[in-house]
Amino acid sequence: MQAQTARPRPRRLEASERRREIIEVSTQLIAERGYRGVSLDNIAEACGITKQGLLHHFRSKAELLVAVLEYRDEVDLAESTRRAPRSLTRAGFREEIRESARRSIARPGIVQLYAVLSAEALDPEHPAHAYFIRRLNWTRELLRQGAVSWHPDPEGFAIELLSFIDGLQLNWLRDPSIDLEARALQYVDRILAEYS
């Protein structure tokens, strides 16, 4: 199949750039319409390639969806690293939570993708199963060593915080009258006041 790709196409060699473009376009479309409202055809069209061309980079919709979530992690992490070392102080921790809530509010489609895949991927056969186990481990470790290292039980608190945010996002998607940012900050402020 590779031998047949001699038709003219701009930037033939930049497979990693094409991949990145597909992921960014997918993120944008999913953020707007929700992941069930976006087909591989829609994504291919928005990228100006064929569906077959798309499937050359991602073997299935599931594989592309995991790449979208990994890309979100990467961007969020880079953003947070840019703010360090302030993000490692208590005030910085509060800011991280607020920023994270605001990012979620700005792209509910991506949050829904995360929530649905996260639950479906409990099934060991699911293509995103390994991703979500890895993600739980590295976010827990990152929090423990960084943003919540001031807590007397950083390990336990990391689990509590991750769980609370996961559940809050889910309930906010279900009932948009819930104020995601205010609710998250109220929780964090109570914790910060307690361990000040």
Next chain:
Amino acid sequence: MQAQTARPRPRRLEASERRREIIEVSTQLIAERGYRGVSLDNIAEACGITKQGLLHHFRSKAELLVAVLEYRDEVDLAESTRRAPRSLTRAGFREEIRESARRSIARPGIVQLYAVLSAEALDPEHPAHAYFIRRLNWTRELLRQGAVSWHPDPEGFAIELLSFIDGLQLNWLRDPSIDLEARALQYVDRILAEYS
């Protein structure tokens, strides 16, 4: 189709009892094997009826799954009501949380069913969509007026608690090394200490 059901079958008239039996058998099988590991054929067989007979009571697997969750709510609520008015004290609240964690630990398959359907049902077209909105509303209201009415902000705390438990169950399903009961009690004890 009803005219053809004249073949001998015990307890012909007790449709509500048959329905209940199907739900109880399904709950048991799902608790043991997970809901993806249980087919309508398995359930029908365990009830000693045909799949067609089963579909006479529940039009689809989705409808049956919602009935299983509603049944769990009913049993949990009855259990909690039995323990009232103690369950409305702070010590009783702690006990409710512990009991709830223990029930989850005893039937991870049901918790997984709840977690997966809960996320999938964010889609307005999903057959369990209305159920999960209703559930969020009544559990929030029940907590607000009862188990967490001692809290200075019962409405806000109800959302926080429900979110934390939802997220904790999800992460515990993903990583069984998380101690669901200990983690839930640690959270509750901190809250209780704070507002004592």
